[in-house]
Amino acid sequence: MKKVFCILLPIILFISCSNDDYKPVSYNNTEIALNIPAGFPALNNAVLENPPTLYGTALGKMLFTDKRFSADNSISCAECHIQALAFSDNNARGIGVKGRVGLRNVPPLQNLAFMNFYNWDGSKLQLEKQSLVPIITHEEMDSSILDIIGKIKDDATYKELFNKAFGDEDITPERIYKSIAQYEYTLLSANSKYDKVMRNKGEDFTVSEASGYEVFRQKCVSCHSTALFTDQSFRNIGFPLNQDTNEAGRARVTGISADYMSFRVPSLRNVALTAPYGSFGQFATLKSVLDYFSDGVLDADNLDPVFKNNSGKIPLTETEKVNLIAFMKTLTDDSFISD
Secondary structure: HHHHHHHHHHHHHHHHHHHHHHHOOOOOOOHHHOOOOOOOOOOOOHHHHOOEEHHHHHHHHHHHHOHHHHOOOOOOHHOOOOOOOOOEOOOOOOOOOHOEEEEOOOOOOOOOHHHHOEOOOOOOHHHHHHHHHHHHHOOOOOOOOHHHHHHHOHHHHHHHHHHHHHHHOOOHHHHHHHHHHHHHHHOOOOOOOOHHHHHOOOOOOOOHHHHHHHHHHHOOOOOOOOOOOOOOOOEEEEOOOOOOOOOOHHHHHHHHHEEEEEOOOOOOOOHOOOOOOOOOEEEEEEEEEEHHHHHHHHHHHHHEEHHHHHOOOOOOOOHHHHHHHHHHOOOOOOOOOOO
């Protein structure tokens, strides 16, 4: 018995000392500073609770571009949200696995850290809860978060990044959602020609752009206000109706008839890149949108007062349309759409 004890004691002491001396590898996962431009609104609360970090953002970008998120490994988030198009695409409606066509136009991804609602109907209030929607939607990725985890759980690169971002290699749904949101929070667009003119950075509007800016301030700013160029409200502006019986606009979320076919006001930043326009791509060009506004929109009980109080129109001359489009093109941020 003594011999066994004598043999075990050094082993126990060795293990004890080894455990005492063990220290987990620590990574300096620093927060990424979001350089908020002057005049922009405050960050939303979710960003403050899930601030972008060095490795969390890198992980999120990797997840965002991984085709294994779809059921047949054919599309990633980045397939529909193309950086060169301000993270939108040029299809009337989103196209998912097996060429399935979705309900709505793909929204651009920009300045999401300042938004109060996500999706065209505002169905999500936190970006961390939004990414599950395309994953499970039949017309989009048609997958599940558990299937995705099963595909990536043995990936050595992912293990390393989850460890660096969260302190261990555990791959969980919450960590996936948080990482993607962190990456998307860094997609800030505020360096267009318009911004440079406003900040006196050595650029000036052309005569047409300046005239268009005045038209914008007179006839557009009530909806496309703030530095985001959206007031984040939901409005029915009388666009041609989506005949899909699943569509009801904001009313899909609230169940209130007054919200029928109301949609979140889109930002006009990078708008020249994000055609076609409308909740299901009703208009191929900015000119066709302005023509429609000027000719008269569809009437509805809940038509926005901007139109209701003006005979269903926003009157625009042909010259005003040309100049307004010239101004909207100054909202293109070339640095945002390039790596």
